[in-house]
Amino acid sequence: MSASSSAATSQAQSQTQSQTSRASSRLEDILAEPPSPRIETLDSEEEEYEDVMEDPIPAQSQSPSLESQFSGLKLFDIPIHDTLETETSIVQEETLDTILPYLEGNPNKFDLNSHGIPHLQRKKHVKFLEIALGEYPAQFAAMDASRPWLLYWSLQGLTALGEDVSAYRERIVYTFQSCQHPTGGFGGGHGQLPHLAGSYASILSLVIVGTPLAYTSIHRRAMWHYLGHMKQPSGGFTMAANGEEDIRGAFCAMVILSLLNLPLELPSDAPARKKGMTGFLDGLGEWIGRCQSYEGGISAAPGNEAHGAYAFCGLACLCILGAPATTLPKYLDMDLLIHWLSSRQCAPEGGYNGRTNKLVDGCYSHWIGSCWSLVEAAVSGKKKEQMRSLWDRNALARYILSAAQSKKGGLIDKPGKRPDAYHTCYNLAGLSAVQNRYYYDAEEEEDGGVKISDEDGEKGEMTTTLDASFKWKVELGKGVGKERVWDDEDQVNVVHPVFIVPWGQAEKCRQYFEENPGF
Amino acid sequence: MVNYSDDPKWADITPIPQDDGGPHPLAAIAYSDEYSEAMGYLRAVMAKEEHSERVLDLTEHIIEMNPAHYTVWLYRAKTLKELNFDLKTEIEWLNPAALKHLKNYQIWHHRQTIISQLNDPAGETDFIDTMLGPDSKNYHVWSYRQWLVKQFGLWKGEEGQKELDWVDGMIGDDVRNNSAWNHRWFVVFGCGEENIRDEAIVNREMGYAKAAIHKAPQNQSPWNYLHGIIRGSKTALSSLKDFALQFASLENPDDVHSSHALDLLAMIYAQDEDTKEKARQAFDLLANKYDPVRKPYWNYRKETLVN
Numbered sequence: 001m002s003a004s005s006s007a008a009t010s011q012a013q014s015q016t017q018s019q020t021s022r023a024s025s026r027l028e029d030i031l032a033e034p035p036s037p038r039i040e041t042l043d044s045e046e047e048e049y050e051d052v053m054e055d056p057i058p059a060q061s062q063s064p065s066l067e068s069q070f071s072g073l074k075l076f077d078i079p080i081h082d083t084l085e086t087e088t089s090i091v092q093e094e095t096l097d098t099i100l101p102y103l104e105g106n107p108n109k110f111d112l113n114s115h116g117i118p119h120l121q122r123k124k125h126v127k128f129l130e131i132a133l134g135e136y137p138a139q140f141a142a143m144d145a146s147r148p149w150l151l152y153w154s155l156q157g158l159t160a161l162g163e164d165v166s167a168y169r170e171r172i173v174y175t176f177q178s179c180q181h182p183t184g185g186f187g188g189g190h191g192q193l194p195h196l197a198g199s200y201a202s203i204l205s206l207v208i209v210g211t212p213l214a215y216t217s218i219h220r221r222a223m224w225h226y227l228g229h230m231k232q233p234s235g236g237f238t239m240a241a242n243g244e245e246d247i248r249g250a251f252c253a254m255v256i257l258s259l260l261n262l263p264l265e266l267p268s269d270a271p272a273r274k275k276g277m278t279g280f281l282d283g284l285g286e287w288i289g290r291c292q293s294y295e296g297g298i299s300a301a302p303g304n305e306a307h308g309a310y311a312f313c314g315l316a317c318l319c320i321l322g323a324p325a326t327t328l329p330k331y332l333d334m335d336l337l338i339h340w341l342s343s344r345q346c347a348p349e350g351g352y353n354g355r356t357n358k359l360v361d362g363c364y365s366h367w368i369g370s371c372w373s374l375v376e377a378a379v380s381g382k383k384k385e386q387m388r389s390l391w392d393r394n395a396l397a398r399y400i401l402s403a404a405q406s407k408k409g410g411l412i413d414k415p416g417k418r419p420d421a422y423h424t425c426y427n428l429a430g431l432s433a434v435q436n437r438y439y440y441d442a443e444e445e446e447d448g449g450v451k452i453s454d455e456d457g458e459k460g461e462m463t464t465t466l467d468a469s470f471k472w473k474v475e476l477g478k479g480v481g482k483e484r485v486w487d488d489e490d491q492v493n494v495v496h497p498v499f500i501v502p503w504g505q506a507e508k509c510r511q512y513f514e515e516n517p518g519f
Numbered sequence: 520m521v522n523y524s525d526d527p528k529w530a531d532i533t534p535i536p537q538d539d540g541g542p543h544p545l546a547a548i549a550y551s552d553e554y555s556e557a558m559g560y561l562r563a564v565m566a567k568e569e570h571s572e573r574v575l576d577l578t579e580h581i582i583e584m585n586p587a588h589y590t591v592w593l594y595r596a597k598t599l600k601e602l603n604f605d606l607k608t609e610i611e612w613l614n615p616a617a618l619k620h621l622k623n624y625q626i627w628h629h630r631q632t633i634i635s636q637l638n639d640p641a642g643e644t645d646f647i648d649t650m651l652g653p654d655s656k657n658y659h660v661w662s663y664r665q666w667l668v669k670q671f672g673l674w675k676g677e678e679g680q681k682e683l684d685w686v687d688g689m690i691g692d693d694v695r696n697n698s699a700w701n702h703r704w705f706v707v708f709g710c711g712e713e714n715i716r717d718e719a720i721v722n723r724e725m726g727y728a729k730a731a732i733h734k735a736p737q738n739q740s741p742w743n744y745l746h747g748i749i750r751g752s753k754t755a756l757s758s759l760k761d762f763a764l765q766f767a768s769l770e771n772p773d774d775v776h777s778s779h780a781l782d783l784l785a786m787i788y789a790q791d792e793d794t795k796e797k798a799r800q801a802f803d804l805l806a807n808k809y810d811p812v813r814k815p816y817w818n819y820r821k822e823t824l825v826n
Contacts, residue, residue, distance in 0.1 A: 076811050076812050077811070079775075079808065079809055080736075080737045080775065080776060080777065080778055080809060081737070082735040082736065082737045082738065084694070084734055084735040086692075086693040086694060086695050086696075086735075087655065087692070087693045087695075087696075088693050088695035088696060089695060132546070133545045133546055134545075134546070135546075135547050135548070135549060136546065136547070136548045136549065137548075137549055138548070138549050138550055138551040138554070140548050141548060141550055141551065141554050141584055141585050142585050142586070142587050143548065143587075144548060144550075144554075144558075144585055144587075144588060145585075145587055145588050145589055145590065146587070147546050147547075147548075150546040151545055151546055154546070168545065170541070171540075171541060171543050171544065171545050172545060173541075174540045174541025174542075174543075174544065175539065175540035175541065175544045175545045175546070176540065177540055177541070178538045178539055178540030178541075178544070179540070187590065188588075188589070188590070189537075189539070190537055190538045190539065190540070190562070191535060191537075191558070191561070191562035191565065191566075191590075192588075192589075192590040193589070193590045193593055193594070195589060240589060240593060241593070242593055242596065242597070242632070243589070243593065243628060244624065244628045244631075293701065293704075294704050294708075294743065294744070294746075294747030294750075294751070295701075295743045295747070296743075300658070300662060301662070303665045303669065303705050303709045303710075304658075304661070304662045304665060304701070305658065305661060305662075305697065305698050305701040306701075307658065338816070338819075342813050342816040343739060343813075345812050345813065346812075347810070347811070347812035348812075350812065355656075355697055355698075356697035356700075356739050356740055356743065357695045357696070357697045357738070357739065357740055358656065358697070388819060389815050390815050390816055390819050391813075391815055391816065392812055392813070392814065392815060395812055
């Protein structure tokens with residue numbers, strides 16, 4: 001597969017400033033585990049925050065020249081407006097008042113592109129993420145269990161911005177060595193219990209590094225045993241031994257099995273074997289299907305509320321099991337799913353929320369935006385010319401570039417919020433979903449997805465075929481035609497639609513373990 | 520500051536020092552001496568798989584400093600079990616901690632483990648009420664309540680009625696609280712198959728959703744609820760036509776009070792060959808006037824109308 005176009009970026013000069021890390025981590029109630037509290041003590045952040053809040057920008061204050069630049073980008077009207085006030089509508093109105101000035105004008109005084117939208121503030125974001133990789137003061141102890149996440153978000157964000165992260169290679173491998181548990185899997189840090197979230201973030205980071213040293217630092221056999229312990233009789237996975245069972249577990253486990261080319265048979269010591277399970281995939285698709293709620297979206301576990309981050313986990317998991325056009329309709333009501341996904345795009349904001357009647361948040365640029373890459377491939381024909389477009393990419397691009405870039409670098413939930421590595425990574429991944437057109441190359445499809453052997457594999461004969469996610473193709477920069485609202489220089493490096501790592505890196509890792517399958 | 524190295528109670532333990540990974544670890548935290556020391560002792564007791572009263576004290580100390588530390592919570596849960604510790608005491612200790620750290624996965628999972636072992640949900644629903652006060656859409660809290668309802672059969676009989684009254688109150692407070700709608704669905708239809716086949720219950724719930732729609736027709740939560748019931752009970756979609764027409768009609772394209780009503784009408788019109796054209800009109804109206812941010816979606820729906 002072709003590599004992505006490399007965006008023009010210079011190796012940022014080394015930042016020798018003192019370690020006033022402003023990468024507070026706001027994981028909220030989504031994929032990340034565990035959620036770190038926002039830490040309120042860092043002065044630089046307070047300044048940042050006040051800067052944003054102090055800028056006096058009345059809603060209609062842009063200069064005449066700006067107005068004409070914006071003329072082609074009229075905001076969506078919201079013609080229907082209920083009069084009943086409730087907590088939800090009050091908070092929504094307040095939020096809109098905060099966001100609108102950023103969509104109608106340019107309070108951050110960023111350079112504008114040829115469409116009157118702020119350019120991607122590449123250098124500022126790079127600087128922000130480099131600081132996020134640095135040392136943290138003692139108040140950040142709450143992030144002790146989330147260090148693998150900080151590394152993954154920062155590295156993925158940097159590569160999306162076109163940075164070469166090879167200078168970090170060895171340090172990354174050593175850092176994750178300290179998180180790897182002797183019984184398999186990665187924890188949040190030294191001596192911490194293995195956890196699927198930490199394992200996911202660790203493996204993806206090592207995939208981004210992409211060297212034999214990084215690959216061989218992973219104890220694959222131990223990982224396979226650890227994953228075996230996470231498999232549940234329901235078909236799903238827990239995040240840790242005696243931990244919670246939710247759809248993140250299923251997704252993280254499939255990502256790891258697929259990238260590391262691990263056997264799909266459960267190890268003999270997997271507790272689920274006592275309940276009649278023999279393979280990692282047993283009951284999995286059905287379990288994910290049970291997570292689709294009456295609204296059409298996907299929830300953390302059966303019965304919970306449909307939620308954008310869990311929707312991506314569910315869809316990406318199904319895309320690892322097989323071709324999207326096969327596995328998605330097999331386990332999900334597609335019409336209902338698409339209706340719900342579509343409803344997540346907020347007007348006039350253009351960005352996405354994660355649940356019905358919740359607020360827009362830049363992180364859903366990825367959690368929902370990347371769902372579209374998978375769903376569009378599932379409902380389109382087999383040729384790239386038949387690719388359907390189901391959502392307004394320009395509206396999301398405008399939200400990200402106008403409202404989700406922090407003045408001093410890093411990306412955010414919404415204006416007034418602080419930047420963090422999490423929102424930076426996922427806004428940029430959302431931008432990749434906006435700017436590129438992904439399709440699933442069914443030509444490469446042989447048997448329509450997963451093959452599972454009927455009998456338990458004999459020693460040495462175990463094979464895996466979780467290779468569906470390596471058949472994606474991308475048309476670079478073709479997300480929107482001529483009418484797009486960004487310039488070439490605002491383009492991010494393309495991200496793999498399922499694994500959320502730089503294009504080519506997942507394939508490279510898989511290939512390494514296909515050539516070196518033993519463990 | 521709690522000090523372990525000078526405490527004779529801990530004299531038999533050699534702490535295992537922190538290793539952040541190599542000489543130049545990334546995103547390393549400059550831990551305080553207090554945190555660093557406590558973690559050194561935790562690593563040591565975990566290595567020898569010690570479960571004792573002093574381990575409970577140690578985990579409590581670390582949780583105070585870092586409540587987001589799943590390892591400490593899981594090890595504490597295991598220790599409680601090994602010691603056969605009084606779990607009521609544990610819940611009392613947990614309550615103020617939970618209120619302080621609302622968005623914490625671990626606290627809720629720990630609570631679930633403890634209540635599951637206690638096998639008694641007494642007081643839990645009241646506690647959840649308190650937790651939803653400052654954040655009425657907190658995902659963990661709602662998910663925990665769903666676990667509770669399922670685990671202890673709180674959807675049935677008198678308990679079920681109490682649960683329904685409570686969630687009715689939540690929807691009454693904010694008819695747009697979608698988490699409350701989802702919970703209502705869970706209580707009425709999510710725990711068993713029988714209610715969706717019960718005509719009286721289906722009618723009651725459709726009436727409930729319709730009444731909510733009248734309060735704020737552009738609120739999508741009750742529309743989704745209504746659609747869910749129609750699908751689940753296999754009621755004909757067209758039975759909602761008159762209801763939808765109260766909020767939107769193609770005869771009065773300038774007087775539409777709910778894009779969701781228009782969407783429903785389009786679905787109904789799409790079912791019948793004679794009204795396909797009307798469905799197209801409804802989709803055009805949505806795409807061009809009432810819901811333009813979803814224009815590509817409405818166009819997709821129009822294109823995929825079966826001819």
